[in-house]
Amino acid sequence: MGIPGRRCSFMKMTDHLEAMIAAGRYRPGDKLPVLRDLAAEFALNLDTARRGIWYLRDKGLLECHKRSGIFVKAEKDSRKKELLRLEVFLETEHPDMTYCAHVLHGVREEAELCNVQLRRKCGVVSTMFSDERLREEANQNDAVLLLGNFDLAKTDFSWLKCPGVGVEMHCMFGGHFSVISMDPVNSAELAAEYFRKRRIRHVRIFGHDSVLHHFRAQVFQQYFISCGGTADYRIWNNTACPEMSLNDGAGYLFTGGEAFQQWSKIAGAAWKNDHVVLSLDGKSLLLPGYLPVDTVTPDWPQLGRLALREAVHRALTAGASARRIYSDVQLFEADDG
Numbered sequence: 001m002g003i004p005g006r007r008c009s010f011m012k013m014t015d016h017l018e019a020m021i022a023a024g025r026y027r028p029g030d031k032l033p034v035l036r037d038l039a040a041e042f043a044l045n046l047d048t049a050r051r052g053i054w055y056l057r058d059k060g061l062l063e064c065h066k067r068s069g070i071f072v073k074a075e076k077d078s079r080k081k082e083l084l085r086l087e088v089f090l091e092t093e094h095p096d097m098t099y100c101a102h103v104l105h106g107v108r109e110e111a112e113l114c115n116v117q118l119r120r121k122c123g124v125v126s127t128m129f130s131d132e133r134l135r136e137e138a139n140q141n142d143a144v145l146l147l148g149n150f151d152l153a154k155t156d157f158s159w160l161k162c163p164g165v166g167v168e169m170h171c172m173f174g175g176h177f178s179v180i181s182m183d184p185v186n187s188a189e190l191a192a193e194y195f196r197k198r199r200i201r202h203v204r205i206f207g208h209d210s211v212l213h214h215f216r217a218q219v220f221q222q223y224f225i226s227c228g229g230t231a232d233y234r235i236w237n238n239t240a241c242p243e244m245s246l247n248d249g250a251g252y253l254f255t256g257g258e259a260f261q262q263w264s265k266i267a268g269a270a271w272k273n274d275h276v277v278l279s280l281d282g283k284s285l286l287l288p289g290y291l292p293v294d295t296v297t298p299d300w301p302q303l304g305r306l307a308l309r310e311a312v313h314r315a316l317t318a319g320a321s322a323r324r325i326y327s328d329v330q331l332f333e334a335d336d337g
Contacts, residue, residue: 010052013042015102016288017056018301021072022108023101024120032062032070041288083115084142084315086308090122091148099257099283099300100147103167106304107145114312129155138162143311146177147304151211163314163322165307170212175322178310182298183326184216187280188223190296190331191253196227198276200251205233206263207255216255216280251276257283257290264291285332292334298327 020026032038039049053070056062063071088107095101104120111118119141121134129135138144139161146166157164157173164177172179195203203224207213221231231253252275254260260279264272272293282297284290306325314320 008052010042010044010048010055012285013038013044013049014052014056015286016042018061019101019105019286020096021061022105023095025096025101026072028072028074030072031068032072034069084312085117085119085140086111086143086145086311086315087138087141088118088120088145088147089128089138089150090120091128091146091150093122095122095147097287098148099168099281099286102286102300103147103304103307106301106306107147107308108304109301110305110308114308116308116312127154129153129157135159142315145307145311147307149210149212163311163320165311165314167303167307168212170210170215172322172324178314178322178325180303180307180310180325180327181212182281182296182303182329184219185223186326186329187216187296188220190329191220191278191280192224192227192229194278194294194296194331195224195229195251195253195276198251200249200276201229202249203229203231203251203253205231205253205255206259207233207235208259209235213255217253220253251278253277254279255281257281257287257293257295260284260293261290282332284334294331294333296329296331298329303327 017026017032026032033041035046035049035053038044038053039046042049044052053062053064057064061073063073065071088104090100090104092098092100095104108118141162143163143165144160146164146169148168150166150169151171157176160176166177166179168181169177169179170181171177205217205221207217217233221233224231254263254277257279260277261284272291277293279293279295282295282300284293284295285297286300306327310323310325314322
């Protein structure tokens with residue numbers, strides 16, 4: 001389900017639970033935390049949390065038993081013949097702790113519709129494909145999906161014989177990979193309008209040292225300057241918080257949700273109250289414990305669905321070229337309560 005400007009109050013909880021089921025944190029037959037604990041984790045009253053559980057029950061994901069609790073529903077044995085075999089590689093060994101679980105949720109939904117068999121491996125981007133055995137296994141598939149910022153992978157993927165699709169990547173690795181991410185131009189337009197409405201003339205951009213984040217920053221910077229503003233770009237190094245004046249009148253744009261969260265830990269969560277701050281990617285909407293912040297967000301499960309469709313297209317279409325695919329985004333203004 002997408003993330004409109006205003007959502008049902010239980011949607012952060014239900015989005016999270018769907019993603020955890022997709023990531024394998026909760027498996028068929030597993031018992032979920034009790035309703036009272038779920039309500040407390042997501043700052044909901046019991047009635048609202050219960051409506052969220054009923055929503056997932058009606059979708060066929062959960063079973064509710066009065067005395068024994070809430071359980072993940074067992075998967076049906078459809079015994080359908082799989083059309084294709086795809087392997088999903090995740091940049092992290094803990095997908096349930098990142099946005100990757102939400103992308104994987106969309107991938108799994110679309111795979112079921114397309115009769116695609118999915119296998120999954122998790123690891124560390126920089127070393128994952130240094131294993132020759134892992135490379136051989138990857139080439140036994142009809143296509144591979146990479147979920148996460150594999151721009152940092154220490155391989156050129158020249159060894160890959162089947163088509164590849166990457167989500168949250170910018171590098172196409174010589175045409176081996178179609179790449180899918182949030183639309184940088186649409187993001188820049190929404191972000192620029194956000195700052196202009198607040199009479200911000202200068203924006204300080206902070207991003208991770210990766211090709212994807214450099215690109216997002218450059219697109220916004222060029223667009224904001226074309227609108228009559230000014231902007232400077234600094235790479236966020238996770239260790240230091242640059243000095244800033246509370247009255248300098250600048251706006252702050254973070255090219256990724258993690259950078260904003262890390263900055264806040266160093267600078268103190270309260271600094272946001274004295275600045276105009278916007279984050280790109282919407283991860284604050286997905287992950288429990290993330291500080292609320294105004295954000296431009298894609299629909300992360302939709303990125304997963306797009307990735308699966310592109311993988312099927314390239315696997316079934318001889319000679320299909322790799323493509324760059326951008327997903328629509330929208331602005332979500334946080335409710336700090």
